[in-house]
Amino acid sequence: MGDAASSEPRLVALTGATGFLGSHLADQLLARGDRVRASIRATSSLRWLEGKPLETVQVDLTDPAGCDRLLDGADGVIHCAGVVTATSEEGYRRGNVETTRALLEAARRRWSEPPAETAPAFVYVSSLAAHGPAPLDRPARETDPAAPITAYGRSKREAEALVSGAGGLFRTAILRPPGLYGPRDKDFLPLLKLARRGWLPRLGRSLGGLSLVDGRDAAAAAVALLDSPDAEGVFFVDDGRAGYSFPDLAEALAEAAGRPVRMLPIPLWPLRLATAVVGLFGARRSPVLNPDRIRDLTVCGWACDGSRLAAATGFPTPRPAARGLAETMEFCVREGWL
DSSP states (O other): OOOOTTSSSOOEEESSTTHHHHHHHHHHHHHHOOOEEEEEEOOOOOTTTTTTTTEEEEEEEHHHHHHHHHHHOOEEEEEEEEEEEEEHHHHIIIIIIIIIHHHHHHHHHTTSSSSSSSOOOOEEEEOOOGGGBTTTTTTTTTOOOOOSSSSOOOOOOOOHHHHHTTTTTSSEEEEOOOOOOOOTTTTOOOOOOOTTTTEEEEEEESOEEOOEEEEHHHHHHHHHHHHHHHHEEEEESSSSSEEHHHHHHHHHHHHHSSSSEEEEEOOSSHHHHHHHHHHHHOOOOOOSHHHHHHHHSSOOBBBOOHHHHHHHHOOOOOOOOHHHHHHHHHHHHHHHHO
16 A cells, blocks of 8 residues: 555545545544545535545445445545434344445455555454443453443444455454544533533443543544554554543543533443333334443443554554543534534
8 A cells, every 4th residue: 555655645435434434534534634525425425524635436335336435546545434323123234244244345445456565455444332331440451352232332243243254355444432522513512511510420320431522633543553564453542541430521521621520420220211112102113212222321431442443553642532522612612512
């Protein structure tokens, strides 16, 4: 694969570029001087790509011909597109497994000859959910057996298995980010709004804490895997610490918001009851009120150790949560979201 020192900038195929994490990936690659070809859908919003010097290709990622067009002449791939919320297990598999399968098959066709120098790379952005829960005092490591507990996690783990088994003519690397937040992300908005009012909700009593990474740093981690010719296999990423307890998170939010933040305990039984009622009316398919969402909150924690990534790529310690959350709040204020 070409590198930043070659006369011809490398071409990187990027999926999911219109989303939160994918748009930061596009920014990282363009800042390095790479050419970027981004897959989009007919319904995709180009809000975060407007005015940027990249190529967009409308592609159905389950279509072999479309995947061939996306990878034509590419020196590497970062596959970030996927389904985070679906109404059925099959919906997760279609969005996470089948798209990965189609892209891998296209990569085999496009990279059918051994490279003259460095092998092309296929970097897959997975999730800590593919591993399963882990407590703060024993964060997930790459050598641990995977035990996903949700349909989303199982689909990401199945996609990982496809990527791991696809080596040969190209290098494969898998990034497992934990909970993501950052500029352009609206999923964290409810938490940020409550923090600015001085509250941090704690749903249930079981969840001890979680790892967090700013989306900009997760994007930098994926690019580091693309750049590192010896980086293969699975890698977690953290922000310099394996995770945050709820008191730690309250402290980080307080520093970001510039005011004290107190925890607000909220029992899980109302959510369980609402989920059961929704299910009675045939709506266990609800993307919010479903058993998987409850299950995520009843485990010991969602923590991971990103030290292997740093050792393999030289990836620097990302920004801590207090700084990242402050910058995210500033962004949301500028956008009129807060």
